[in-house]
Amino acid sequence: MSECVIWTGPRQGGYGAVWNGRTWKRAHRLAWEKEHGPIPAGMTIDHLCCVKLCVNTDHMEVVTRAENTRRQVRTAERNARHAAFMRDWWRRHPEARAAFKERMAHG
Numbered sequence: 361m362s363e364c365v366i367w368t369g370p371r372q373g374g375y376g377a378v379w380n381g382r383t384w385k386r387a388h389r390l391a392w393e394k395e396h397g398p399i400p401a402g403m404t405i406d407h408l409c410c411v412k413l414c415v416n417t418d419h420m421e422v423v424t425r426a427e428n429t430r431r432q433v434r435t436a437e438r439n440a441r442h443a444a445f446m447r448d449w450w451r452r453h454p455e456a457r458a459a460f461k462e463r464m465a466h467g
């Protein structure tokens with residue numbers, strides 16, 4: 361996959377934003393529409409790279425809102441599983457915990 365193109369302008373809700381004189385538009389949506397035309401009703405843009413500020417249209421996919429929500433739920437579940445795994449890992453590795461504390465204490 362190509363590199364992310366990070367939006368450096370204003371931001372709204374974690375996304376790049378463009379003021380069109382009346383309202384804030386999401387920069388990644390404008391970028392996609394410039395290339396492919398208007399986003400169909402009921403559809404939303406999903407970042408395949410999961411970088412909200414990315415305006416590289418190669419990293420975007422038009423999905424239904426339902427699909428996007430499903431993906432977000434999946435990501436949240438994955439994150440929760442990972443957090444639980446890490447908590448468990450730290451519990452089972454007291455020596456790593458001690459080394460980490462040591463590093464923190466001494467920079």
Ligand SMILES: [Zn+2]
Binds near residue numbers: 364410411414419
């Ligand atoms: Zn990207």
